[in-house]
Structure formats: C-alpha cells, structure tokens
Amino acid sequence: MAEDNSNLIHVYLDDQEEPIVSYRPPVRFELDTTQLEDGPHKLKVVATDATGHKGVREIPFEVRNGPGIDVEGLQDNDTLDGKVPILLNAYGGAKEPFWEPARAETPAPVPTWAWVLLLVVVAWSTFYIAQQWNVPEEFAATPTYSRYSGQGQVSRQTAGQPASSSKANIGATLYRTSCASCHQGNGEGVPGAFPPLAGDPVVTAEDPTRHIEIVLFGMQGKTIEGVEYSAAMPPFSEQLSDQEVAAIVNHERTSWGNDAPTVTAEQVQNVRAKETSN
Structure with missing residues (x-):
C-alpha cells in the first residue's frame, strides 16, 4: 500500500535530501542548532496538499x-594602509558550562572626551578652592568666612590679615x-525699647566691669538721659566664651565714636567667676 504524503509538511536543512521532520500541519518542533556549524544555513519547508500540489518556502538563517x-x-x-594595530577578543560560547563576564569586556583606552571632562573638573575645582582660600577683604568679616571654635578662636584667619584686624x-x-x-548696626538702639551703645556711659567708662556684666548676665530696665528702656537684655554667658564676650565688648567700646579701654578674655573670666561664686 503506497504511503499517503498528502497534507504533509516536510522540513529540510541546508541541502540534505532527506527531511529532518515530516508532520501533518499544524506542527511545532525544536531545531537544535548546537549540532550545526557556525555560519549561514537554510531551512526549506515543503508542504503538500490533498491534490499533491507542493508549496516551498526557504528560510535562510545564521x-x-x-x-x-x-x-x-x-x-x-x-580601507587600510601601513601597519594597523588590531585587538581581538572572544567570549561566551553557547556550549560553555560557565560564562565569565570578565572575558566579555574588551580592553579599551579611556576616550578623549573623558580626559577633557576630567581636566575641566580639575581646573574648575582648583579655581574654586583658590577663590575660597583668598577671601576678598570686603567679605572677610562675614559669617560665611568667619568661623569659630568652641573657645571662640577663629578656625581660619584671612590670608595676609594682621591678628589685630582679625x-x-x-x-x-x-x-x-x-x-x-536690638542695638542696631550703628549702635543707636531703638528709642524707648533698646538703649544706644554709642556714647553710653557704661560702654565708655574706664572700668569695663559693668559693661562685661551686662553682656554676660543681661539686665532689664534702665534710664539713660531721662529715657526709660524697659526691654530685657538677655544674658550671653551660656552662649559665648570669654574670648567672644571680650571681642563684642571691645567692638562696642571702640565703635560709633566710642574710645574706651579694651578688655581681655582674662578680665571676662574673672567677672564670670566672681558672679558664679556669689
């Protein structure tokens, strides 16, 4: 009895004469490429209908x-001429049991644009650091550039500036x-609220003890030249060190036309200790 080849699909690989599979449609099968050589191949599908007519389709693949x-x-x-340096790398075969990622990384030089970017960043950083280190004189006394330690010492003095100026x-x-x-930047205070420091008898006195006491321990209620100031002066003994209190007192005693003897941190320390012992 003759074999019935009608309504069959025959699948041929490359130029083989015998099909690798023959099924009635529809069909699903698995093509094992691990048995093939790397390179171009061709899959030919031949379908036959009930009348014996054939349809052929060829599918090239690699x-x-x-x-x-x-x-x-x-x-x-x-297009080449002369000696040409060539770098080759091979990695990740399908039949290898373990894949090594490091082999897939072909060594390559750092691109030029990366070097240019690095140089730009370094140049900008150098310029910025130089600008911050050499502080302009008009900004040297601002909070941004004047920093203090817990003992009131300057953490970084302005380059080229004398100690007295600092x-x-x-x-x-x-x-x-x-x-x-409260006392305003010009030392004039606020009438009826905060007394002026410019020309104040306590600030201009030869003996700075009372001036130091007020800064350290505060006060409330004072009449100056017939004007009563009822606003409270807060104490700064907990917030400021002896050096910082001395710096404030000296600024007040030598500004806005005041010309009184300055004080030292040791004097402030003595006033602080005397009040504590009482």
Whole structure:
C-alpha cells in the first residue's frame, strides 16, 4: 500500500535530501542548532496538499553557537594602509558550562572626551578652592568666612590679615549676629525699647566691669538721659566664651565714636567667676 504524503509538511536543512521532520500541519518542533556549524544555513519547508500540489518556502538563517568575537581597529569594508594595530577578543560560547563576564569586556583606552571632562573638573575645582582660600577683604568679616571654635578662636584667619584686624572682625561679626538686631548696626538702639551703645556711659567708662556684666548676665530696665528702656537684655554667658564676650565688648567700646579701654578674655573670666561664686 503506497504511503499517503498528502497534507504533509516536510522540513529540510541546508541541502540534505532527506527531511529532518515530516508532520501533518499544524506542527511545532525544536531545531537544535548546537549540532550545526557556525555560519549561514537554510531551512526549506515543503508542504503538500490533498491534490499533491507542493508549496516551498526557504528560510535562510545564521548560527552562532561559538564564542562571540570582538574586533577593535578594523571595521567592515575599511580601507587600510601601513601597519594597523588590531585587538581581538572572544567570549561566551553557547556550549560553555560557565560564562565569565570578565572575558566579555574588551580592553579599551579611556576616550578623549573623558580626559577633557576630567581636566575641566580639575581646573574648575582648583579655581574654586583658590577663590575660597583668598577671601576678598570686603567679605572677610562675614559669617560665611568667619568661623569659630568652641573657645571662640577663629578656625581660619584671612590670608595676609594682621591678628589685630582679625580680632576686630570677630567682634564686628559677633555683634552683628548677637546684638545688632536690638542695638542696631550703628549702635543707636531703638528709642524707648533698646538703649544706644554709642556714647553710653557704661560702654565708655574706664572700668569695663559693668559693661562685661551686662553682656554676660543681661539686665532689664534702665534710664539713660531721662529715657526709660524697659526691654530685657538677655544674658550671653551660656552662649559665648570669654574670648567672644571680650571681642563684642571691645567692638562696642571702640565703635560709633566710642574710645574706651579694651578688655581681655582674662578680665571676662574673672567677672564670670566672681558672679558664679556669689
């Protein structure tokens, strides 16, 4: 009895005469490319209907089960002359039991744009650091550039600035941040609320003890030249060190036309200790 080949699909691989599979449609099968050589191949599908007519379709494909190959220094259809350095790498074959990621990383030089970017960043950083280190004189006394330790010492003095000028800057900065909101930047105070420091008898006195006491321990209620000031002066003994209190007192005693003897941190310390012992 003759074999019935009607309504069959025959699948041929490359130029083989015998089909690798023959099934009645529809059909699903698995093509094992691991048994094929890397390179171009062709799958030919032949279908036969009930009347014996055949339909043929050819599907070209390429197999790459071997290691991937990377080529640096040579591209398709390049025109070459002289000696050409070429870098080759192969990695990740389909049949390898373990894949090593490091092999897939072909060594390559750092691109030029990365070097340019690095140089720009370094140049900008150098310029910025130089600008911050050499502080302009008009900004040297601002809070941004005047920093203090817990003992009231300046953490970084302005380059090229004498020590006496630096101390004056400390006093001006501390006055601005701790006192100016009440006594004003010009030392004139606020009438009826906060007394003026310019020309104040306590500030201009030869003996600075009372001046130091007020800054350290505060006060409330004082009449100056017939004007009563009822606003409270807060104490700064907990917030400021002896050096910082001395800097504020000295700023007040030498500003706005005042010309009184300055004080030392040791004098402030003695006043603080005397009040504590009482």
